[in-house]
Amino acid sequence: MLNLNSNKINRFKKLLDSYSYDLITQTLADRPYINLDSYLSEKKGEILIKLFYFQKKFLIRELECNFGQKYIDELLQLGVLIRNNNYISSLLKIHSLFNLYFASSYVDYRALDYAYFGKDSLLLSHYLPYNFKSSSTLDLCTGTGVQAILMANNSTSIIGTDISPIAQNIAQFNVLLNNVEDRVKIINGNIYEPIGKKKFDLIISNPPYISIPNSFEYPICGNGGEDGLLILKKIISDLDLHLNQSGVSLILGNTIGNDKEPFIVDYLKSNLMKFGWDIEIVVIEKHPKEEEMFNRTLLLTNHNIVSSKNAQAEFQNMYERLNVTNTYIYLLRIKKGKGSIKKTNIFENSINEKISKVTDVTSFKTIEFLMINSFNNGHYKRVVELYKVIDKFHTTFNIPYTKELLYIINQSQGKQSIKKT
Numbered sequence: 257m258l259n260l261n262s263n264k265i266n267r268f269k270k271l272l273d274s275y276s277y278d279l280i281t282q283t284l285a286d287r288p289y290i291n292l293d294s295y296l297s298e299k300k301g302e303i304l305i306k307l308f309y310f311q312k313k314f315l316i317r318e319l320e321c322n323f324g325q326k327y328i329d330e331l332l333q334l335g336v337l338i339r340n341n342n343y344i345s346s347l348l349k350i351h352s353l354f355n356l357y358f359a360s361s362y363v364d365y366r367a368l369d370y371a372y373f374g375k376d377s378l379l380l381s382h383y384l385p386y387n388f389k390s391s392s393t394l395d396l397c398t399g400t401g402v403q404a405i406l407m408a409n410n411s412t413s414i415i416g417t418d419i420s421p422i423a424q425n426i427a428q429f430n431v432l433l434n435n436v437e438d439r440v441k442i443i444n445g446n447i448y449e450p451i452g453k454k455k456f457d458l459i460i461s462n463p464p465y466i467s468i469p470n471s472f473e474y475p476i477c478g479n480g481g482e483d484g485l486l487i488l489k490k491i492i493s494d495l496d497l498h499l500n501q502s503g504v505s506l507i508l509g510n511t512i513g514n515d516k517e518p519f520i521v522d523y524l525k526s527n528l529m530k531f532g533w534d535i536e537i538v539v540i541e542k543h544p545k546e547e548e549m550f551n552r553t554l555l556l557t558n559h560n561i562v563s564s565k566n567a568q569a570e571f572q573n574m575y576e577r578l579n580v581t582n583t584y585i586y587l588l589r590i591k592k593g594k595g596s597i598k599k600t601n602i603f604e605n606s607i608n609e610k611i612s613k614v615t616d617v618t619s620f621k622t623i624e625f626l627m628i629n630s631f632n633n634g635h636y637k638r639v640v641e642l643y644k645v646i647d648k649f650h651t652t653f654n655i656p657y658t659k660e661l662l663y664i665i666n667q668s669q670g671k672q673s674i675k676k677t
């Protein structure tokens with residue numbers, strides 16, 4: 257657990273600030289192919305990026321020489337760094353977004369509980385209602401507290417709740433790291449349970465929503481039960497008790513569905529409209545089920561949770577049983593009103609449809625994403641392996657490689673991986 261000493265946390269923030277950690281890692285998150293060479297001539301800055309963004313370990317001697325023994329001891333006391341024999345590594349990954357800092361757990365996927373920060377965290381952060389002035393905001397399933405902290409300038413008071421004590425601790429650390437402790441409070445507990453009967457102007461959430469066969473143990477940050485709606489249904493069923501009359505709720509989700517639409521639409525029609533809610537559902541991504549299965553199977557098998565064959569069979573059974581052909585990512589905006597539902601699709605249909613006909617491998621978009629991730633983590637061999645898969649799609653569909661991808665492929669070929677792939 258992190259030690260929540262605000263003076264020490266502030267000194268840590270100043271250190272990151274003094275080497276432009278925020279600007280550099282924000283750029284890296286968007287453009288992982290960027291050439292860091294000129295920056296890396298700055299020794300201390302290079303160490304910070306490698307330690308807190310790329311999770312590289314360092315000899316204690318090297319860290320003490322650069323930052324001083326007293327300072328390294330302070331980070332060890334905070335629990336940010338951990339010592340293993342002569343080496344020191346970071347227990348956190350520090351991300352940056354809108355010039356703020358967000359620590360998340362250094363993820364070991366075998367762990368069932370950790371403070372998650374991912375692609376969906378970034379996604380929701382871009383849709384938050386920054387122009388909505390709220391006197392009270394609730395961020396359900398707050399994780400690292402990212403969305404709660406991002407809303408700090410627009411809300412008088414914000415509460416983030418999360419069932420994970422690890423997430424709560426890291427979110428509290430992030431609250432102090434961004435100096436918003438006067439407005440943002442993080443409470444440990446199950447969905448609305450920690451807030452009693454309190455009502456809010458704004459309720460936001462990026463809940464766990466991945467559709468996972470019941471037979472698997474899956475990290476709690478992602479597990480949405482078989483239909484992916486386990487937590488979402490609980491959030492929605494009590495929304496009436498916690499949203500003010502003129503309040504708004506914004507939820508990011510990912511659900512299974514058929515070719516026409518995500519199954520959530522039916523659920524919303526039968527459960528929310530009767531309470532007189534006006535619901536907007538904007539579907540922003542549509543994926544063939546094979547792609548989702550590929551992603552989940554990769555995650556489960558990479559870390560020896562189950563064998564690849566078993567994982568695929570379980571997903572296939574579940575999808576067949578539930579008549580799933582696709583998965584969708586969507587945003588839900590809910591207000592009190594007359595009882596209406598408006599659905600808008602803004603995903604690129606044509607490419608996804610072409611890909612959904614390919615049943616042996618997943619779509620190139622997922623693989624592109626995995627390639628960028630692998631490159632970022634120094635898994636160059638994996639990048640080359642994935643390139644062999646992706647090349648087939650690029651040729652079949654005559655899709656040109658992006659500049660970024662070409663750079664990643666060229667850089668990875670013939671290069672030793674820095675981590676075991």
Ligand SMILES: C[S@@+](CC[C@H](N)C(=O)[O-])C[C@H]1O[C@@H](n2cnc3c(N)ncnc32)[C@H](O)[C@@H]1O
Pocket residue numbers: 370371372373374376377380396397398399400401402403417418419420423445446447461462463464465476477478487
């Ligand atoms: C997908 S993560 C999102 C975290 C954060 N909101 C973000 O956008 O990065 C989902 C979070 O929900 C939390 N969670 C899972 N089940 C929960 C429950 N029943 N009540 C409250 N939080 C829960 C997990 O611990 C995890 O931190």
